[in-house]
Amino acid sequence: MTSIGIVGAGAGGVAAAFVVADAAPDADVTIFEKSGGLCGRAATRRHEDLTYDYGANYLKSDDERVVELVTETLDSDGLVDVTEPIYAFEADDEVSPGRDADDHKWSYRQGLTQIAKRLLARTDATVHRWTRIETIRRLDDAEARWELDDADGETWGPFDALLVNPPAPQTVDLLRDAEWDAPLRETLVDAIGDVEYRTVWTAVLHYPFGIDVPYYGLVNTDKEHPVGWISREECKPGHVPAGETLLVVQANHEWSVAHYDDDPAANVAALADHAAAIMGDERLADPDWTDHQGWRYAQPEAGVDRGPIDSAREEGLYLLGDWVAGEGRLHAALANGLDVGERVVYGL
Ligand SMILES: Cc1cc2nc3c(=O)[nH]c(=O)nc-3n(C[C@H](O)[C@H](O)[C@H](O)COP(=O)(O)OP(=O)(O)OC[C@H]3O[C@@H](n4cnc5c(N)ncnc54)[C@H](O)[C@@H]3O)c2cc1C
Incomplete structure (x- = not known):
């Protein structure tokens, strides 16, 4: 055999x-x-009623065979599509409606590991x-x-x-x-x-209240901010109980390399402060539960x-x-x- x-x-x-x-x-x-x-x-990790994708945020529909795989070949029960858009922010924390080029932003109710x-x-x-x-x-x-x-x-x-x-x-x-x-x-x-690889240090921040913003994700477009990406796991059905917020905050490569071995609590606090400033809500500086992950080899540059x-x-x-x-x-x-x-x- x-x-x-x-x-x-x-x-x-x-x-x-x-x-x-x-x-x-x-x-x-x-x-x-x-x-x-x-x-x-x-x-994907789970904590009490929370389910969150703390590496890749979602699956894009950029490859026809992969689209067919997840929508037709495999069981698509529980496949969820984030419909809220992605906005942009720059070094001065200014947020603006960005160009959301992704047709689909897929995960599963039980998280991306379902694939x-x-x-x-x-x-x-x-x-x-x-x-x-x-x-x-x-x-x-x-x-x-x-x-x-x-x-x-x-x-x-x-x-x-x-x-x-x-x-x-x-x-x-x-x-x-x-x-x-x-x-x-x-x-x-x-x-x-x-x-070569990009390094990403990720903080996951939970809050016992909902927030009223029009976007799922925020991407740093001028590449000058210590934070590269913020997204809201509550936009994925099944991930976060109603009336709560779970942010995934990814630091950019330079910040992640500089702080990779620092005290995780200090890193989480710094990224929560940035999230509060970018999203214009000072309550976000004080999450009631957090998680984190360093990704030394997050994504290949080429x-x-x-x-x-x-x-x-x-x-x-x-x-x-x-x-x-x-x-x-x-x-x-x-x-x-x-x-x-x-x-x-x-x-x-
Ligand atoms: C923070 C972050 C954000 C991302 N955001 C997105 C996104 O939004 N959208 C998107 O499409 N992609 C995103 N990505 C990229 C996406 O996650 C990867 O491109 C994809 O998951 C890579 O899959 P892979 O099979 O190539 O490798 P991997 O997922 O790295 O799989 C390799 C496996 O090999 C195992 N392994 C390694 N060494 C050994 C060994 N010696 N023995 C046994 N096992 C070993 C590892 O544990 C791992 O399970 C992101 C990645 C990160 C880290």
Whole structure:
């Protein structure tokens, strides 16, 4: 039986697993995920009656196959579309109606992680959570298959095809340490190492009262403000009880890098002060509950040189994710996963 290993249960990895399960149902698919959750940076948390997407804010309808996937192929029960617009703000805290170019701003009542859960529900893939892969090994056998070691020293495989889904810097670490003696490994490390990332430090702020503003989100258009983005989770049906407010405040790259290791309480307080000033409501400086997350590798600034990535496929090694797609967006990661899944099936 053909055996396929996938490192990372991000949107890209699970979309590929979904395609393989559909087109090659006899293949044995195993996914290794270092965290306890599914869907990677499209991340959802729950706290009491609150559900909130604290990584990717929403799924755009910019890719036809992804639109078909979420609206037709997968169960669309609970798919919600934010209808309120996105406004703009500048360094002086001035808010103005912006250009809301997104036709759809999708999430699910239960949060964006539903995408991965619904994709995986259509497969027989085995998912090993809390399993960080540390070593990739190319076997010296006739089939040139792949083996993996996890952080607990367990060895997995062999796999006829290996799919690697982590952000570029984490993929580089795996390839740099790989037991794979081939010039292509060095070429891949050089190419993937060139992909730069934006860092985002996120504060989640809850208030026991509603606010009366006409927008869902605020984006900093002059890129001169320490805050890059603010959005209101209460605009997503099912996320926040009526009469309450839950803001997701994302600092810009420079602020996030400068404050990444600071006291989280101080960071949250600073971002709450900014939210109050931008949204013109001093009550927002004093949330009654908060959460936070630092995203060291939030979004790739650009794509990767595709030449070495394409060559690796001939070795049964498939690299995938938003950085391979060349766009730090959830729909791009999903679309790339669908593409890679098709290529894997074609190569079997
Ligand atoms: C703060 C923030 C805001 C964003 N806003 C938006 C938005 O509004 N709209 C939008 O479309 N996109 C947005 N994005 C981008 C979007 O989240 C990503 O483009 C998309 O989720 C990337 O999916 P992926 O499959 O490429 O990678 P990931 O989601 O990063 O998945 C990779 C997976 O690999 C796992 N992993 C890593 N290393 C290992 C290892 N050694 N062993 C096992 N598992 C490993 C990780 O835990 C992760 O689950 C945002 C991202 C962030 C962080």
